[in-house]
Amino acid sequence: MMLDTKINPMDLTGKQVLVTGASAGIGRACCTLLSQLGAKIILTGRNQAGLEETLSSLSGNGHKIAVFDIKNINGLGDWVKYLRSEYGYLDSFVHCAGVQITKPIRSFDQGFFDDTMHVNLASAMAITQGFRLKRDRSKQGSIVFVSSIAGLIGQTGNTVYGASKAGLMSLTRGLAMELLRDNIRVNCVAPALVETEMAQRAQDSMTAAQFQHMLDQHPMGLGKPDDVANAVAFLLSDAAKWINAVTLPVEGGYLAN
Structure with missing residues (x-):
């Protein structure tokens, strides 16, 4: 009996992955792990120094930095086409970029709403629009959006952020169906509170009692x-080749409360 020589279905050797929000936090962790699994990474974000720090942590070679402000929604499609022409075929896309600002409804304004929706939701659609062009349909592509359990629960002062992340979950389902013809899977992860710079900013915006309640x-x-x-890498890989349109909570039991 012949044994399959590919014994690791999470092996990403030969794949090139575009990762937004790669300068810190979850984005940096994704870049590091995906490179360890053999992928070449195109790291993007606004912070050149942060991207270079992430780059220094990667395994292998052939990784690239592409600084871009994803608030420029109308320019994102052309930017993705440029990346493909400059660096070659993009097998996968991970959208980690996001903003989170705690504001109660009494402080709501259009600028706050627009900024949150542009970075967290509209940019995902615009990059996907560019990513799907001129695909090799014999190769399965994969997209993973990083959402949040804030899109599944109610949190005081976090309603706009939660709405944007719930929008990513809905976007996941819609695009998963629309991009079937392009042989692209679209999935999503929904983390609870993770020890990142964004979490620290959230803590700084709360009282000690409010943050302790969240910890509890x-x-x-x-x-x-x-x-x-780890969850992102799984959903990108061939280990998940028959998984599509799902939101995977990564939340340490939060939703069981």
């Missing part, structure tokens, strides 16, 4: 960026 809702403690990166 995580039965397994706060997550690490690597916990989310």
